[in-house]
Amino acid sequence: MNINNILDHIIDSVPFFKPELSLMVAFVCCIFASLFIQKYWKNITFWISIIGFAAAFTFLLPQLNTPSTSFFEMLVIDNMSIYARMLILVGTSCTAIFIQQRHPKHNGDIFSILIGATIGMHLLAVTTNWLVAFIAIEMVSICSYILVGYFAQNKVQSEATMKYALFGSVCAAVMLYGLSLIYGLTGNLDFTSAQHIRGLIEAPEVIIIIALLFVFVGIGFKLSFAPFHVWSPDVYQGAPTAITAFISTVPKIGAIILFARLYKAWAGTGFYFSDLMIWFMAIAAIATMLIGNLAALRQTDLKRMMAYSAIGHTGFLLMAIFAYQEHTDYLLFYLVAYTVMNFATFLFIDQIEQRTLSTEISSFTGLGKKLPILFTAFTITLVSLIGLPPTIGFIGKLLVFSAVFSDYQQNEEIAVLILLIVGALTSVISLFYYFKIPLYAFLRESQQEISYNEQRSLILFVLALILVGIILLLGLFPSLLLNALK
Numbered sequence: 001m002n003i004n005n006i007l008d009h010i011i012d013s014v015p016f017f018k019p020e021l022s023l024m025v026a027f028v029c030c031i032f033a034s035l036f037i038q039k040y041w042k043n044i045t046f047w048i049s050i051i052g053f054a055a056a057f058t059f060l061l062p063q064l065n066t067p068s069t070s071f072f073e074m075l076v077i078d079n080m081s082i083y084a085r086m087l088i089l090v091g092t093s094c095t096a097i098f099i100q101q102r103h104p105k106h107n108g109d110i111f112s113i114l115i116g117a118t119i120g121m122h123l124l125a126v127t128t129n130w131l132v133a134f135i136a137i138e139m140v141s142i143c144s145y146i147l148v149g150y151f152a153q154n155k156v157q158s159e160a161t162m163k164y165a166l167f168g169s170v171c172a173a174v175m176l177y178g179l180s181l182i183y184g185l186t187g188n189l190d191f192t193s194a195q196h197i198r199g200l201i202e203a204p205e206v207i208i209i210i211a212l213l214f215v216f217v218g219i220g221f222k223l224s225f226a227p228f229h230v231w232s233p234d235v236y237q238g239a240p241t242a243i244t245a246f247i248s249t250v251p252k253i254g255a256i257i258l259f260a261r262l263y264k265a266w267a268g269t270g271f272y273f274s275d276l277m278i279w280f281m282a283i284a285a286i287a288t289m290l291i292g293n294l295a296a297l298r299q300t301d302l303k304r305m306m307a308y309s310a311i312g313h314t315g316f317l318l319m320a321i322f323a324y325q326e327h328t329d330y331l332l333f334y335l336v337a338y339t340v341m342n343f344a345t346f347l348f349i350d351q352i353e354q355r356t357l358s359t360e361i362s363s364f365t366g367l368g369k370k371l372p373i374l375f376t377a378f379t380i381t382l383v384s385l386i387g388l389p390p391t392i393g394f395i396g397k398l399l400v401f402s403a404v405f406s407d408y409q410q411n412e413e414i415a416v417l418i419l420l421i422v423g424a425l426t427s428v429i430s431l432f433y434y435f436k437i438p439l440y441a442f443l444r445e446s447q448q449e450i451s452y453n454e455q456r457s458l459i460l461f462v463l464a465l466i467l468v469g470i471i472l473l474l475g476l477f478p479s480l481l482l483n484a485l486k
Helices: 003-036 044-063 079-102 110-126 130-150 155-186 194-202 205-223 232-238 241-247 250-266 273-296 302-324 328-356 372-386 392-411 414-434 436-443 458-476 479-485
Strands: 068-070 075-077
Touching: 003 044, 003 068, 003 075, 003 110, 044 079, 044 110, 075 079, 075 110, 079 110, 079 241, 079 250, 079 328, 079 458, 110 130, 110 250, 130 155, 130 205, 130 241, 130 250, 155 194, 155 205, 155 232, 205 250, 205 273, 205 302, 232 241, 232 302, 241 250, 241 302, 241 328, 250 273, 250 302, 250 328, 273 302, 273 414, 302 328, 302 392, 302 414, 328 372, 328 392, 328 458, 328 479, 372 392, 372 414, 372 436, 372 458, 392 414, 392 458, 414 436, 458 479
Parallel strands: none
Antiparallel strands: 068 075
């Protein structure tokens, strides 16, 4: 291929990259505005980020139902990647509003960092190339380290940032070493290509297994599935609530899409690891669900409990990948459900934290009668996280369970059956720790006079109520979303 053909191909690929280009423009404008305009117009960087997210969302709409590849097949443009990027943009927009309302001062650079993380997550959702995936993971990771430490004001928050950065750096180095082994053995970095899979088949089994396990360390860090979850509780507890809401939700969307593409590309091929991968994913999902849910039972701090809850949900997201083979819309539906539920939860946690100046569950004793709307809406969100009707969480889990059970009936893999049983069991376990909150708020009487602050953000409270409305609406009428995703 000569230079003219290369340039022509790059030029032809640019229109498919418009959403990311708009984010890059917004990134540069945010930096420029924070340096020169922020002192005259305090909220300029926030509004630039919102406009950038809206522009990227608008550029995604014409790409629907027009599957294609671009940039030498490194990027895959299909409905899965488009819907995932739309969800990422909605999640980052909610995060931007959350940050602006809760940290209105000295936040000029935070929105450019958020945009940088969004670009990385977009790349994760569209790529089948290991090198692009690694660059995307590192973009998201570095931005996440900065986000966690940006508003650090005490030793706990600084310690959370250091743990996150150190653990992430080690995982990145291990992943890069694994990728170098894979490239040396296959000569190709596109994990869907025939040459790549043929190279994996012909390579020594022991070396390939070691290399792939190294690679999964990096993906496992971003998804925080066991045993790469150890950073999550300290970081979630130490970070500001707005940042915790972001890192526990949005980066997982891109990572899950990448993992789902990898599983679909290898499942059913002649590559021996495709059979091992079923057991690998099942064991990882089972361990993650059990560790997350059992550890959450013992927590007394709400943010730390939600950290372990997010780990448990990551196990369920891994389980949802089994549904991806036949039902792409089911995986997307559960990702939407998880995003809506998680953001609503952390918005309510923020509201409670602002009033009680604490995230200890015991500090909520008797507050349900003082703040009935807040705790009733919060309880509906918790019911959805458990997976009870009539909520979006119930529909999402029902769809995943039915798809995975159908997969078991076709292939009769014992690992999938065990996964189904553990998934159902951990959903029951989650009921016991989620219901601690309404138990303390509504059913327990405080031994001393209940006092709380009236300070609150009306915009964040309204946003939380809107998300609860979505939880109930899509729980009662799931076809509204499912028909759009098909």
